[in-house]
Amino acid sequence: EPEVTQTPSHQVTQMGQEVILRCVPISNHLYFYWYRQILGQKVEFLVSFYNNEISEKSEIFDDQFSVERPDGSNFTLKIRSTKLEDSAMYFCASSEDSHTDTQYFGPGTRLTVL
């Protein structure tokens, strides 16, 4: 069964460093998402992406964050200058069609900012 994959599974970085989290969505899906879950808190929406542009973003998704689909398979989340409070589990998701709206999630990347 097709699945969303994410790399790395765990990323440790120093405060102020740039990180890139990578995702490979399901191949025929058109809509892509990033969510995050700070330890002990809710899963929060960050951004949705369709047709090579951001379709919606939350207030969390400030200028330090960016997303890109650099080729036909990868979908990346970049944090330019990490802060301690960026430590969280980051989930990528994809859906075939927004109107069927079933999002399939990857296993997540745990980001630890020291």
Add this chain to the structure above:
Amino acid sequence: GNSVTQMEGPVTLSEEAFLTINCTYTATGYPSLFWYVQYPGEGLQLLLKATKADDKGSNKGFEATYRKETTSFHLEKGSVQVSDSAVYFCALSDLGKAAGNKLTFGGGTRVLVKP
């Protein structure tokens, strides 16, 4: 804005017990409702969904009915197994946006089933 409230855990049960996890929502439109499950060390997996009032979603013995009048989507299973131990998330998506529909999640309920 949209919000989802679900019962806090952990919920500890014995095998073959009945499980209910309460979920209520607030939404401005007519959302679709979901239950996702997260097994230890894994990502979020869709368990079931319902897209309109009175729909019942079901999968792996779990059921949930979309109740518009009570704005609820409670998850139930008649006889749990140890393998059902996981964190369960209630979520909604609002089809107001044409391109992409963000999910709004509840806080998650950890369920532990003991043999």
